[in-house]
Amino acid sequence: MSDILAELQPIFRDVLDDPALQITRQSSAATVANWDSLAHINLVSAIEQEFRIRFSLSELAGLKNVGDMIDLMEQKLAIK
Amino acid sequence: MIANAGAAMLLRKQKGLRRELQNRPNLLIVRIAFLCGSTVNEVAAFLELLLLEQGIQPVFSFSDYNKYFEEAVLDTARLVEFKPDIIFVYTSSANIQGWPALDTSESDLNAQVAAESMRFGAIWNGLQSLGAVVVQNNFELPVQRLFGNYDAVSPAGRIRFVHLLNAEFAREAAARTNLLIHDLNGVAASVGLKAFHDADRWFSYKMIATPEGSLEVAKSSAALVLAIYGRTRKCLVLDLDNTVWGGVIGDDGPDKIKIGRETAEAEAFTAFQEYCLQLRSRGVLLAVCSKNSEAIARQGFEHPDSVLSLEHFACFKANWEPKHENIKAIASELNIGLDSLVFVDDNPAEREIISAQLPEVAVPNVGSDVSRFISVLEDGRYFEPLRLSREDLKRAEQYKENVQRAATQGRFQNYDEYLESLEMSAEVAPFKQVYLDRITQLINKTNQFNLTTRRYMQPQIEAIAADPSYIALYGKLTDKFGDNGLISVIIGRKENSTLHIDLWIMSCRVLKRGMETLMLDALVAECQSHGINEIRGYYIQTERNGLVAGHYTALGFQRSGGDDRHQVFKLDLSQGYQPQNKHIKEYIHE
Numbered sequence: 001m002s003d004i005l006a007e008l009q010p011i012f013r014d015v016l017d018d019p020a021l022q023i024t025r026q027s028s029a030a031t032v033a034n035w036d037s038l039a040h041i042n043l044v045s046a047i048e049q050e051f052r053i054r055f056s057l058s059e060l061a062g063l064k065n066v067g068d069m070i071d072l073m074e075q076k077l078a079i080k
Numbered sequence: 081m082i083a084n085a086g087a088a089m090l091l092r093k094q095k096g097l098r099r100e101l102q103n104r105p106n107l108l109i110v111r112i113a114f115l116c117g118s119t120v121n122e123v124a125a126f127l128e129l130l131l132l133e134q135g136i137q138p139v140f141s142f143s144d145y146n147k148y149f150e151e152a153v154l155d156t157a158r159l160v161e162f163k164p165d166i167i168f169v170y171t172s173s174a175n176i177q178g179w180p181a182l183d184t185s186e187s188d189l190n191a192q193v194a195a196e197s198m199r200f201g202a203i204w205n206g207l208q209s210l211g212a213v214v215v216q217n218n219f220e221l222p223v224q225r226l227f228g229n230y231d232a233v234s235p236a237g238r239i240r241f242v243h244l245l246n247a248e249f250a251r252e253a254a255a256r257t258n259l260l261i262h263d264l265n266g267v268a269a270s271v272g273l274k275a276f277h278d279a280d281r282w283f284s285y286k287m288i289a290t291p292e293g294s295l296e297v298a299k300s301s302a303a304l305v306l307a308i309y310g311r312t313r314k315c316l317v318l319d320l321d322n323t324v325w326g327g328v329i330g331d332d333g334p335d336k337i338k339i340g341r342e343t344a345e346a347e348a349f350t351a352f353q354e355y356c357l358q359l360r361s362r363g364v365l366l367a368v369c370s371k372n373s374e375a376i377a378r379q380g381f382e383h384p385d386s387v388l389s390l391e392h393f394a395c396f397k398a399n400w401e402p403k404h405e406n407i408k409a410i411a412s413e414l415n416i417g418l419d420s421l422v423f424v425d426d427n428p429a430e431r432e433i434i435s436a437q438l439p440e441v442a443v444p445n446v447g448s449d450v451s452r453f454i455s456v457l458e459d460g461r462y463f464e465p466l467r468l469s470r471e472d473l474k475r476a477e478q479y480k481e482n483v484q485r486a487a488t489q490g491r492f493q494n495y496d497e498y499l500e501s502l503e504m505s506a507e508v509a510p511f512k513q514v515y516l517d518r519i520t521q522l523i524n525k526t527n528q529f530n531l532t533t534r535r536y537m538q539p540q541i542e543a544i545a546a547d548p549s550y551i552a553l554y555g556k557l558t559d560k561f562g563d564n565g566l567i568s569v570i571i572g573r574k575e576n577s578t579l580h581i582d583l584w585i586m587s588c589r590v591l592k593r594g595m596e597t598l599m600l601d602a603l604v605a606e607c608q609s610h611g612i613n614e615i616r617g618y619y620i621q622t623e624r625n626g627l628v629a630g631h632y633t634a635l636g637f638q639r640s641g642g643d644d645r646h647q648v649f650k651l652d653l654s655q656g657y658q659p660q661n662k663h664i665k666e667y668i669h670e
Contacts (some may be wrong), residue, residue, distance in 0.1 A: 017095030034095075037285075038121045042091045045291050049088040057280055 025067030115148035117171035126298030220268035303461035310525025319425035340385030
């Protein structure tokens with residue numbers, strides 16, 4: 001299931017417009033350039049559309065980094 | 081490309097696309113201030129891409145979230161400093177404060193609507209002195225209907241309240257010259273309220289719409305911006321077989337084409353013809369571009385059930401030449417740019433070749449099913465008007481008269497004789513109140529005969545009309561074929577004994593008629609009575625005004641500096657001036 005990180009890679013590169021970006025499980029808005037509040041909305045929307053999942057308010061509020069996001073996505077994709 | 085892309089793709093690629101599009105040359109900078117009732121960044125991001133694709137680089141300023149009232153009325157420093165060309169008051173039903181209480185009576189309701197509308201009236205009044213065009217969202221219908229169907233009836237119903245408030249906004253916009261309504265209600269309805277709204281996005285980000293909803297809002301806003309800058313299309317070019325009628329007229333015969341009310345298919349073609357005729361009646365020109373022999377093609381419009389007839393077309397090209405050649409000929413005969421044309425053809429191969437050969441022409445992907453044509457054209461928002469002037473309603477006739485004039489032209493020994501035969505008369509006079517709408521409209525949509533391509537909004541035009549330091553003239557031209565209406569404008573600014581021509585434009589439908597000489601004669605007469613002894617003209621080169629590069633030289637001005645892209649010319653009046661107009665008679669110069 002760790003290939004979710006690989007699938008997220010191009011989405012982050014597109015949304016943040018940085019073709020060389022390498023995200024890891026530890027990446028967060030604090031460590032990645034251009035990851036501002038609008039980019040965050042775009043990231044969430046793009047991931048929701050790409051993976052056909054929906055995040056609830058409480059789920060989004062609990063995310064601290066990309067790793068948390070991947071764990072949450074794994075749960076959601078397993079249920080599907 | 082942007083216009084056909086989905087919201088998901090645009091969100092993901094937004095930053096990269098923006099970077100690419102910003103590399104285009106000659107972008108027109110437009111300063112847009114948003115007064116935000118909700119978070120509008122996503123709408124603005126889409127709007128920027130849509131405008132960039134049309135050659136406009138918007139520069140944005142955003143009010144603090146939900147401070148749309150304060151920053152328009154109380155603390156306007158940020159707006160004043162930003163100098164916006166356009167101000168979007170981006171409010172929605174989420175910003176309505178004066179919802180009627182449950183015990184509102186029928187007799188209280190109107191006062192309640194007026195009170196809420198006045199809150200916005202204060203915003204519009206507050207913005208007036210900025211000289212920008214104000215665009216106000218109307219209100220989308222609320223999703224919640226506390227009273228169910230009765231919500232549309234009860235004086236306490238929010239559905240009824242929104243309907244009344246929107247009607248009030250419409251009345252205000254019709255009465256104010258610098259206020260335009262952005263029909264948020266119409267956009268939300270066409271997306272569907274359930275697909276338009278997303279409660280999570282509202283609670284998390286204070287955005288009212290889904291990405292799809294934001295994109296539709298942006299498209300509709302972009303159409304308004306383009307209309308404000310005169311970048312609307314002027315002419316619908318139609319293929320014939322299987323586009324305006326069913327079947328192939330050359331093979332099936334003129335009496336076998338599908339049109340009328342007999343079958344569902346025939347009805348669909350009839351409906352499309354009716355739509356085209358409606359567009360024509362509000363000023364959009366119609367032209368034919370078809371691979372057919374002309375005599376046979378014409379017979380299609382003599383069919384007893386045809387809604388369109390030959391007289392409705394400003395230009396008719398039915399032959400076996402490649403369509404892109406014919407489309408170029410249509411643009412040149414009508415004296416309009418290729419970027420004024422929209423081409424409708426059921427054949428994807430023809431659409432492809434026009435898109436490739438003439439990228440300026442809009443070629444909507446209408447498919448091959450005539451029942452979809454209207455909705456695809458509507459989605460393209462090609463013909464968005466800001467308001468309808470009397471000129472619009474007569475335009476199609478005027479272009480037809482032009483075709484008659486062109487036919488006459490062939491019969492004369494020389495061009496002077498032809499001009500004489502037109503029996504032209506003109507009126508040139510300082511700006512008058514009744515014409516300010518039309519003057520603004522002409523200024524903002526004229527691209528070819530435009531020496532400086534300066535754009536003015538209506539409030540600025542009103543100010544100039546009242547300011548004695550300006551000499552501002554309009555010209556109207558009539559000939560034996562009809563009234564061309566108000567077709568030329570000069571704005572001159574006095575500085576001591578020199579007049580600077582900030583703007584000189586003319587509608588291309590009266591090109592080569594000598595109207596510019598009459599305009600100059602009148603301008604000089606005005607100057608002489610105001611003690612002006614030198615006129616300075618300016619030519620600022622754009623991609624589209626090459627037509628007038630030699631304008632001032634032809635009128636006897638001397639080049640006096642500037643570089644190629646920004647030329648300066650001088651006309652010395654101290655040695656007198658010989659009037660130049662030869663062919664335009666009986667002009668009334670008030």
